[in-house]
Amino acid sequence: MNLTLHVWRQAGQDDNGGFQTYEAKDVSPDMSFLEMLDVVNEGLEASGQEPIAFDHDCREGICGMCSLQINGVPHGPDRGTTTCQLHMRSFKDGDTVVIEPWRAGPFPVLRDLVVDRTALDRIIESGGYISVRTGAAQDANATPVNKADADEAFEYAACIGCGACVAACKNASASLFTAAKVSHLARLPQGQVERYERVVSMVAQMDQEGFGSCTNQYECEAACPKEISVRAIAQMNRDFLVASLRGR
Amino acid sequence: MSSDMSNSDRVQKLHAGGPTGPIEKRWDQHRFDMKLVNPANKRKFDVIIVGSGLAGASAAATMAELGYNVKVFCYQDSPRRAHSIAAQGGINAAKNYQNDGDSIHRLFYDTVKGGDFRARESNVYRLAQISVNIIDQAVAQGVPFAREYGGLLDNRSFGGAQVSRTFYARGQTGQQLLLGAYQALEKAIHSGKVKMFPRTEMLDLVVVDGVARGIVTRNLVTGKVEAHAGHAVVLATGGYSNVFYLSTNAMGCNATAAWRAYKRGAFFANPCYTQIHPTCIPVKGEYQSKLTLMSESLRNDGRVWVSSKQGDTRKAKDIPDAERDYYLERKYPSFGNLVPRDVASRNAKYVCDEGRGVGGGEAVYLDFRDAIKRDGRDVIAAKYGNLFHMYHKITAEDPYEMPMKIFPAPHYTMGGLWVDYNLMSNLPGLHVIGEANFSDHGSNRLGASALMQGLADGYFVLPYTIGHFLATHKPETMGADHPAFVAAKQEVEGRIDGIVANNGSETVDSFHRKLGRIMWNHCGMSRNAEGLRSAIDEIKDLRGRFWQNVSVTGQKGSLNQVLERAGRVADFLELGELMCKDALTREESCGGHFREEHQTPEGEALRDDEKFCHAAAWGYEGEDAEPTRHVEELDFEYVKLTQRSYK
Ligand SMILES: Cc1cc2nc3c(=O)[nH]c(=O)nc-3n(C[C@H](O)[C@H](O)[C@H](O)COP(=O)(O)OP(=O)(O)OC[C@H]3O[C@@H](n4cnc5c(N)ncnc54)[C@H](O)[C@@H]3O)c2cc1C
Ligand code: FES
Numbered sequence: 001m002n003l004t005l006h007v008w009r010q011a012g013q014d015d016n017g018g019f020q021t022y023e024a025k026d027v028s029p030d031m032s033f034l035e036m037l038d039v040v041n042e043g044l045e046a047s048g049q050e051p052i053a054f055d056h057d058c059r060e061g062i063c064g065m066c067s068l069q070i071n072g073v074p075h076g077p078d079r080g081t082t083t084c085q086l087h088m089r090s091f092k093d094g095d096t097v098v099i100e101p102w103r104a105g106p107f108p109v110l111r112d113l114v115v116d117r118t119a120l121d122r123i124i125e126s127g128g129y130i131s132v133r134t135g136a137a138q139d140a141n142a143t144p145v146n147k148a149d150a151d152e153a154f155e156y157a158a159c160i161g162c163g164a165c166v167a168a169c170k171n172a173s174a175s176l177f178t179a180a181k182v183s184h185l186a187r188l189p190q191g192q193v194e195r196y197e198r199v200v201s202m203v204a205q206m207d208q209e210g211f212g213s214c215t216n217q218y219e220c221e222a223a224c225p226k227e228i229s230v231r232a233i234a235q236m237n238r239d240f241l242v243a244s245l246r247g248r
Numbered sequence: 249m250s251s252d253m254s255n256s257d258r259v260q261k262l263h264a265g266g267p268t269g270p271i272e273k274r275w276d277q278h279r280f281d282m283k284l285v286n287p288a289n290k291r292k293f294d295v296i297i298v299g300s301g302l303a304g305a306s307a308a309a310t311m312a313e314l315g316y317n318v319k320v321f322c323y324q325d326s327p328r329r330a331h332s333i334a335a336q337g338g339i340n341a342a343k344n345y346q347n348d349g350d351s352i353h354r355l356f357y358d359t360v361k362g363g364d365f366r367a368r369e370s371n372v373y374r375l376a377q378i379s380v381n382i383i384d385q386a387v388a389q390g391v392p393f394a395r396e397y398g399g400l401l402d403n404r405s406f407g408g409a410q411v412s413r414t415f416y417a418r419g420q421t422g423q424q425l426l427l428g429a430y431q432a433l434e435k436a437i438h439s440g441k442v443k444m445f446p447r448t449e450m451l452d453l454v455v456v457d458g459v460a461r462g463i464v465t466r467n468l469v470t471g472k473v474e475a476h477a478g479h480a481v482v483l484a485t486g487g488y489s490n491v492f493y494l495s496t497n498a499m500g501c502n503a504t505a506a507w508r509a510y511k512r513g514a515f516f517a518n519p520c521y522t523q524i525h526p527t528c529i530p531v532k533g534e535y536q537s538k539l540t541l542m543s544e545s546l547r548n549d550g551r552v553w554v555s556s557k558q559g560d561t562r563k564a565k566d567i568p569d570a571e572r573d574y575y576l577e578r579k580y581p582s583f584g585n586l587v588p589r590d591v592a593s594r595n596a597k598y599v600c601d602e603g604r605g606v607g608g609g610e611a612v613y614l615d616f617r618d619a620i621k622r623d624g625r626d627v628i629a630a631k632y633g634n635l636f637h638m639y640h641k642i643t644a645e646d647p648y649e650m651p652m653k654i655f656p657a658p659h660y661t662m663g664g665l666w667v668d669y670n671l672m673s674n675l676p677g678l679h680v681i682g683e684a685n686f687s688d689h690g691s692n693r694l695g696a697s698a699l700m701q702g703l704a705d706g707y708f709v710l711p712y713t714i715g716h717f718l719a720t721h722k723p724e725t726m727g728a729d730h731p732a733f734v735a736a737k738q739e740v741e742g743r744i745d746g747i748v749a750n751n752g753s754e755t756v757d758s759f760h761r762k763l764g765r766i767m768w769n770h771c772g773m774s775r776n777a778e779g780l781r782s783a784i785d786e787i788k789d790l791r792g793r794f795w796q797n798v799s800v801t802g803q804k805g806s807l808n809q810v811l812e813r814a815g816r817v818a819d820f821l822e823l824g825e826l827m828c829k830d831a832l833t834r835e836e837s838c839g840g841h842f843r844e845e846h847q848t849p850e851g852e853a854l855r856d857d858e859k860f861c862h863a864a865a866w867g868y869e870g871e872d873a874e875p876t877r878h879v880e881e882l883d884f885e886y887v888k889l890t891q892r893s894y895k
Contacts, residue, residue, distance in 0.1 A: 012806060030532045032642075038757075039535055045755045045810060050801045053809055055325065057498040059538050061638065062423055063329040085641050110469055111807040118446065121326050125438045129431035130390045134310040134707045135381065137388035141345060144399025154392040154417060157424060161328055190390050 001027050001093035005040065007052055008100045010109050017109065019098075022052075029089035033076060034059060034066065036088055037099075053112040061085040061225065064160030067167070068113055069100040074164035074223040082162065082225040102163055104172035106210045117163050119209040120177060126205035127198040128181040130190050143189050153187035156180045158226045168223035171212030176220040178206050179236035180228050186239060196243035203240055255869065255876040262515070262865055262880035266370040266669030271886055272352075275374040278669070279712055283719035290315035292725075293718050296463055296478040298450045298505050300327030300433065302426055302699060303682025304484030306706030309432035312441035314711055319476060320433070321445045321465060323500055323812075328430040331486055331498040332702065335422020336543035336635065338404065338414035339699040341379040346403050350411040352376045359697060360887045362408040362588050363662070363690020364839035364853060366521070366863070369886055370669060371688050375697075378704040383415055385707060389428040393417050404631075405548050406695035408588035408894075414696045419543055419634045425699055429706070449812065451740045453481065453509045453678065456732045459723065460509075460678035464733075464740045468812060471805040473744070475728040475737045480677050480714055483509060484706070487661035487683035489522065491820045491827065492772070493764025495658035496528055496541040502816040503823050506665050506684055514673040515865035515878060517666035517686035519823065520831035523693055523840045524773050525659035526552075526592035529642055529652075530611045539657040540642055542614070543635055544695040547585045549619035549628065550652070552576050552592070552612055554599045559608035564615070564651050575599055583894040590692045590840045590853070591894060593656035597773050598851065606653050615651035656773060660698060662689045662840065663830075666865040666880070670713035671705060674865075676721060679714060681705035686863065691839025747814050748804045752797030756814045759794050763787065763817070763824055771828050776844040780832040784825055791821040826866060826875065833877060836860045848891070857889050 003024040010017030024040050031039075034056050041051035057065040061082040068083045070076035076086045091097065099113065107115040157180075165176035182199050185191030191198075214233055221230045267274045267281065285293065293316050297308050300322040308320045322330060342355040355376040360367055383401070387393065393415050394402040403412040417424040436442040445465070452464040454475065462477040488503035489495035510516045527542045555562070556573045575595055577584045585592075596612050605611050620628050625648060629636065636647045643653070664686040665673050671687070672679050682702040689697065727733075770783035794817070802808040837846040837853035838860070846854045855861075861884075867876040 028533055028535065030644075031535055032537075035535045035537050038537055042755050042757060045799055045801055046753065048751060048799065048801060051810060053807055057324055057329055057500050058331065058334045059499060060334055060540055061641075062420065063324070063331075063333045063498060064326075065324060065329050080637075081641065085638070087641065087644070089644060114807060117325055121328070121434065121444075121446075124328075124431060125434040129435045130388065131435060132385070132388040132432075133313050134306075134385060134432075134711070137381075137384040140343070140383045140387040141400050143387075145395055146399055147395045147397050150392050150395045150399075153390070154424075157390075157392050157417075157427065158420065160423075161326065184392070185390050188390050188392070190388055 001029070001088070001091070003027055003091060004096045006096065006098045009052065009112050011111065013108055013110055027088050029087065031088045032059065032084060033070070033086040033088065034084050053114050055114050056084055059084040062160060064162040067102050067115065067162060069102060069167060071098050074102065074167040075225050079222070080225060080227045102167035104166045106172060107163060107166065119211070120161050120163060120174065122209060123174065123178055123202055123205045124181060127194070127201035130185060131194060145189060149187050153184050156184035156187070156228060156232055159228055160226060162225065164223045164225060165220035166211065168219040169212065170217065170219070171215060173214045174206050174209070174211040175214040175233050175236070176224065176228060176230065178202050179232035182239060183232040183235040186235060195239060196246060199236060199239040200243050255874060258867070258876045260878045262666065262674070262878055264368055264370065264669045264880065271369065271373045274370050275377060282712060282716035285715045285719045287315055291317065293317065293480070294319065294478040295480050295482060295714065296476055297321070297482040297484060298463060299330065299484030299486065299682065299684070301330035301332035301484060301486055301682060302429055302702035303706040304482070305330070305426065305429035305433045306703050307482060307484060307681060307710050308442055309429060309436045310707050310711045311714070312436035312439065316441070318436070318442045319445065319478065320442055321448045321450055323447065323449045323468065325446050327433055327444060327446065328427060330426060331501050332422045332426045332699070334498060335699055336419045336541065337406065337545035338416035338421045338696040339382065339425065340406065340413050340694070340696040341383045341415060341700065342376050342413060343380055343383060345401060346412045348411045350413050354411065355379060355413065357887055358409050359688070359694060360690070361892060362694040363692050364855065364892055365690065365861070365884060365887070365889050366838050366882065367688055367690030368882060369884060374709070375688050375701055375704050378708045379700050381708060382700060382703045386425055386428050389432060391417065391424045391428045404545055405586060407544055407547060407586045407592065408694040410583070414545070416545065419545070419632060422699060425703065429703070450505045451508065451815065452736050453512045454733050454736045455512050455675060456726065456730065459676045461723070461726055462728065462733060464736050466744070469807050471803070471808065473737055473741050475733040477726050477728045477730065477733060479718060479723045479725070480679060482679045482681060482710065483665065483684050484682045485684045487664070488823060489658040489661055491763070491824050492658040492767050493760045494531065494536060494539050496525060496539050499538060502819070504816055504819045507819040507823055509665060509673070509678060511868050512675070513868065514675050514678055515666040515867050516663070516826060517863050517865040518663040518691070518830065519827040519866065520771065520834060520841050521662035521691045521839065522658060523589055523660040523662060524593045524656045526589055526596055526656050527614060527654045528657035529639065530655040540638065541659065542639060542652060542654055544589070546614060546632060546635065549631070550585065550614040550616050551618060552585055552614055554604045554606070554612050556604070558603035560604070561607050564613055573604070580894045587894045588692055588694060593773055594842060594851070596656055611653040611655045613651040614654045616647060617651065620648065658772070660693055662686065662691060662693055666863070670716060671710050672713070672717060677717065677723065679710060681710055691841050744804050744811070747800055747818065748811060750795070750798045750800045752799050754797050755799055756810060756817050759790065759798060760817045760820065762790055763821055766790070767824050767827070771831050774842045774844050775831050777832060780828045783828045787821060787825045787828065794818065794821055829875070830864060830866065834860055834864065861889070
């Protein structure tokens, strides 16, 4: 199949940027979306033009490095799928595809489709962990964990930190990202000691980074390639409330 | 080889320098014997860690807790995205929670045997001992491992073992373990003890008076080249499977850090020991950018088979049971589908070479029909749901309905920089951990043992042994303005200029693909002298063409992904040749290194313990000179050298 691509090109952080049009020819339905871009890029390179910069690494849907707003939707049309796992069989011959970087204030564009997501790391840095010195742990089976709790903790822990939730939200809120970590750790006995300090610090950091607030539109859940539930946000809000009542 | 002859005066006998005495006491004794750095002095030492995967992140977090000042570098935009994140199946530990006869000794034995007797006994024993602490540490960090209904940890089986000792978090074990280590790292960043440099690539090692003292890096956003000095350098930069172009590794995985260290004098050990993983999704087309692994854990429930007829084009469901050859179960009745990876891969190749692959091509079936019938779809989904989903996404075929098609693909590299028992290379001050070193897996790694090794190195070994280096060696503080750093920086800048100046007509990837094809054909699942010799010539030619005709667009002073890839491919073009040399010199078969000239009548790897019971560590001698092959003899005191059998 043949496609027309409108791709956001921006030379650097201070450049204004704009759309450019490319033709993607002889695209096989078995290609991944990024492989389709690879082919376009190789064509550009061979003719001495600069290829389109985009982030990617594992190409297995797990590292969270790939991004891309495809026809206005983070990670494109398939639910529960990262851009790298999106295949061209989801498109048809003659389609026009608009490809943009994540659009959110706290994610400045570095070049073309590449954005800076280090704000998410700083949210984790502010408290998204359990403090346990190496070597200080008790036997792993000393504290049994109810299977349902462990499974639910896993569901939240599956977040890949890609930032699609932020890109999907009209307020650029990082609530789903932050809440996923809060809820993962809150579900486990090991996470109880720091539970309330954690939620307060992480929410404060989220605000400080300039992420907007959650107005319950749930666009984030729809865009999340790991289909993390907005129940996490409710959990975070409850814990935050308890923390405030306790004066933490 | 003649190269050995000419360099014979330079050949060194390498020694691991580990303790002797009863094997189960060695690590304990060694920890007591090593010198300590007192807490007040730790804060005077700066440690540079390149890599934020399981090995790098765990080492950084632990050393920061101990009081060292740590700088961490990675090429991704966040340390959480290191390639360890993609590990699927699980992590081994000798907990014996299943009460099925596991023990530290058994894990040690399985690993030495699985590695086809080409690993160092002391290291492997230590690894088995530490394995239990890793699980404790991870659970305390909140890693949500799979649990049984009683709330205790669940296990599954992996290849090369007859016990269930693999801990897992669905098909995302690496992700969960890495996030645990990453969170500990972020905490250390918060405390100010770690400074993190994401999107920063190491391009050279700085050696001063024979001691590793720092690195030169390029900021991948601004293009700025910088030098960083420290009292010790740690490489935790992962493996080099991407030399094959198509592999299960992430696109950015590279050999640059290790290769630059090699060119500065660190020895590269057993480069030809590569692991071709038996269960990957087969290649679809020329545009293919990477191969996707289907975790070994699937072999717990999936059965591997092909048609007993050649060129059978019937659909899987139309091939009756009587005409299916479950060749692993047939040839290896006691291990069945759970033979080690090298054995499984080789056998897949054999049946496909016979023309019995799926449709006569290069794929075999991995079939869940019987497991689904036995346990129900839900049970299978709970264990492997995300893998089935991934398979379905990529192939548009539903593995609940029809068997998966799989084929071997490059996956892991047992070779790497040579290290002693303290995980220090032959260059004092340079430590190497995780997949980047060569230490524990011999010539074939067992499934679920890389995560174990990376975390053992990072949490529990290096933080002690690096202290010993610092306490005994007492390196002086040195700034990055030292002439050696200035010179190294200039060299790196010159090299970058040289790469950017290329405006030929062939793309970087086209060179990488060609190199990959040479390596796969001649230095892949099976090798022979003639093929290896021709590969060496072909690689030399390709390298010459690369420097004449590669097209590198864009500038050096900005985010330039072509430049990044060109630098990595240039290094692969050199490493590939060394791999072939190593494979050619090792006139035996062992584990993943299969020389067609050396096999048993049944087609199994035939070792030559008389001549090759050693690790080969290559030393760089200059651009046009032959490298020197140094050796470390391997002694087997506890596991008797035997022909491996999984029958
Ligand atoms: C698909 C897949 C599945 C796997 N499943 C399992 C499993 O189930 N069980 C198991 O035990 N093992 C598994 N493995 C193997 C295991 O994941 C790896 O061997 C292990 O994670 C390597 O960890 P590491 O810390 O050594 O390196 P990595 O995790 O690869 O980290 C390398 C780090 O180095 C950095 N880096 C590299 N080069 C440079 C440079 N030049 N400059 C700056 N930074 C650099 C990277 O940014 C990264 O942070 C799997 C591997 C793959 C590919
Ligand atoms: S590239 Fe890793 S999730 Fe897409």
